[in-house]
Amino acid sequence: MGCNAYESHCMSDVMGQTLRPGGFTLTEKGVQYCKLSEKDLVLDLGCGMGATIGYLYEKHQIKAKGIDPSEKLLKIAKEKLVFSEFVLGTGNDLPYDVDSFHCVFAECTLSLMKDLNQTLSEVYRVLKNAGWFVITDVYAKNPTMVKELENYSFNSCIRGLHNLNELKEKLENKGFHIMIIEDCGDLLKELLVKIIFTYGSMDIFWSMATEHGDCNNGVKFQQMLKSCKPGYFMLIAQKREV
Numbered sequence: 216m217g218c219n220a221y222e223s224h225c226m227s228d229v230m231g232q233t234l235r236p237g238g239f240t241l242t243e244k245g246v247q248y249c250k251l252s253e254k255d256l257v258l259d260l261g262c263g264m265g266a267t268i269g270y271l272y273e274k275h276q277i278k279a280k281g282i283d284p285s286e287k288l289l290k291i292a293k294e295k296l297v298f299s300e301f302v303l304g305t306g307n308d309l310p311y312d313v314d315s316f317h318c319v320f321a322e323c324t325l326s327l328m329k330d331l332n333q334t335l336s337e338v339y340r341v342l343k344n345a346g347w348f349v350i351t352d353v354y355a356k357n358p359t360m361v362k363e364l365e366n367y368s369f370n371s372c373i374r375g376l377h378n379l380n381e382l383k384e385k386l387e388n389k390g391f392h393i394m395i396i397e398d399c400g401d402l403l404k405e406l407l408v409k410i411i412f413t414y415g416s417m418d419i420f421w422s423m424a425t426e427h428g429d430c431n432n433g434v435k436f437q438q439m440l441k442s443c444k445p446g447y448f449m450l451i452a453q454k455r456e457v
């Protein structure tokens with residue numbers, strides 16, 4: 216894997232423990248919409264430092280498991296949340312049985328999957344019937360340019376901006392019913408303003424976040440990004456077995 220921007224201190228400096236726009240606002244919305252309770256078992260796909268797992272337990276006594284490919288981020292999660300179960304791995308191959316979870320959260324992580332179709336099949340497999348899939352992520356309002364972003368080795372969700380129509384189609388083809396889809400661009404804007412206040416410009420931020428490892432030039436990446444017109448969305452889908 217190329218440079219993991221989420222391991223950079225620049226990310227946690229502006230976002231804290233939640234490595235995504237909006238903090239817990241959309242997590243809470245997901246909990247309320249899906250009426251999750253302490254009886255439910257949840258998977259946090261791409262759990263990073265485990266912020267959502269801690270939140271679900273502290274606020275709602277909901278137990279969640281976490282999976283992430285970053286040893287560095289998982290180490291932080293494990294030290295903080297000793298009650299939870301964390302696994303090193305990716306969305307391509309979820310080490311859980313069929314029908315294990317009532318809900319899977321993928322907060323700003325689906326855009327990072329190597330094989331999105333495979334990940335969606337895996338999420339479908341591990342969810343119980345009528346289980347929930349809560350997705351928050353970045354998308355391109357101008358999706359004609361998204362393929363070009365994929366050429367960058369820079370490992371950030373912003374590199375995998377979704378084409379929303381394609382994502383919806385893929386979910387429906389797997390057997391998910393889309394229950395809600397909302398634009399949450401305000402949360403992305405808030406984060407961008409915070410980054411600019413902290414670092415001076417997005418160019419400086421990307422250059423610093425990609426300083427270590429084999430990342431491409433942050434400024435070049437930033438220009439390509441602008442032309443895609445990034446947005447942020449929340450989508451909740453439900454597994455319905457035929």
Ligand SMILES: C[S@@+](CC[C@H](N)C(=O)[O-])C[C@H]1O[C@@H](n2cnc3c(N)ncnc32)[C@H](O)[C@@H]1O
Nearest residue numbers: 233234235261262263285305306322323324327
């Ligand atoms: C934007 S961060 C979000 C982390 C966490 N969900 C949060 O919101 O705080 C993306 C996370 O996805 C993880 N990730 C990257 N590729 C992944 C993959 N193929 N499968 C699962 N997680 C992945 C990264 O290591 C990182 O922790």
